[in-house]
Amino acid sequence: MKFKFEEIYDVIKAEIRSLPSGTRLPRVRDLMSEHEAAQITIQKVLDRLEEENLISRHTGRGIFKSDGKRGVKIPVQKKILLALPMHPSPFFDSFVNSFLNITREGSCTPAITRYNVFEPIDRWIPGNAKYDGIIIIPPGIQLKMEMLNEFSKLECPMVVVDRYFNGLDFDCVCTDNLAGGALAAEHFRKISCKKTAVLVAEPEVSTVMDRATSFSRQMRLYGFDEPIIINANTEIGEFSSKKAYEALTSYVKKNGVSFNGIFCVSDPCALGAMKALHDLKINIPQDVSVIGYDDMVFSEFFHPSLTTVRQDIEKIARMSIDIIDRKFNGGKEKTYQLLVSPELIVRESTLEVKDGKK
Secondary structure (H helix, E strand, O other): OOOHHHHHHHHHHHHHHOOOOOOEOOOHHHHHHHHOOOHHHHHHHHHHHHHOOOEEEEOOOEEEEOOOOOOOOOOOOEEEEEEEEOOOOHHHHHHHHHHHHHHHHOOEEEEEEEEOOOOOHHHOOOOOOOOOEEEEOOOOOOOOHHHHHHHHOOOOOEEEEOOOOOOOOOOEEEEOHHHHHHHHHHHHHHOOOOOEEEEEOOOOOHHHHHHHHHHHHHHHHOOOOOOEEEEOOOOOOOOHHHHHHHHHHHHHHHHOOOOOEEEEOOHHHHHHHHHHHHHOOOOOOOOOEEEEEEOOOOHHHOOOOOEEEEOOHHHHHHHHHHHHHHHHOOOOOOOOEEEEOOEEEOOOOOOOOEOOEO
16 A cells, blocks of 8 residues: 555656656645645655755756656746836736736746836836846826737737737737626626616726626627616826726716616726715615626625626636747747636625516
């Protein structure tokens, strides 16, 4: 009978033998999870594999399969810059966390800069450093061709996140926001919310408006009432929760509540909407169901917890880094324009309408 250490050693050794030299292996914590083993057991296995010259461990870079003779030539350490606007955003924070976690896994050195959206674009990227790739999260404004032309002057691979450039020669990764808006509409149909509103409390960029227009179009296709559009006219850097609260409060005081479901184009927008409804003595979800967009980390801690359309930010970050990696390794001729599918996360802020009433 083999001890657990020996069983894990045999399995990992067999897997390593099937890999080409230089392949990066899973992290220690991933091996611990996969084999349901303690860290000391995995470290002992790796020590033995390294003694046999089957692997090579490099601090800060990872574990790689050795060639069995001369060690292993580890990948070149690429330096990737993430450039994002200076104003705060839960989306930005989540992306930064994913970016840092992913770059720690491989042969990338991360760098982060926050730019002032009101400065010339050529100042957004620090000029003194040399980067092997740049990921840009644009500001909350529509990107004009002159902005894109400035981006194209960068002398290294560049990926734009949270925008989709159909027909333009720019690499980009973005959530499929048209699909996201349709998911929200489909959920309202399932719970019989036929009278709805859309609350727009983010700057009116294409990604945000795609959510709103797709939602409205889908509700019309279902044969339901045209959704009411409540626009907070939010500018760059303004607090979207506060703008949502003010816009919805003002609308309800003037017009009453003629809807039983409201789709908010972001989770911070939904937070403001829920506070407004609470202060107006309108119950969620008994009177009005609320759907957000993002699935930020705090969404499940709303009261009630928020039904929302989830953006897979970790996947967006990983795909962005992968594009830069491909370009760095010679695939510069191809343009990558990738859409990531969203997912509806159903929680407590939505409730089925019974007998046409809420």
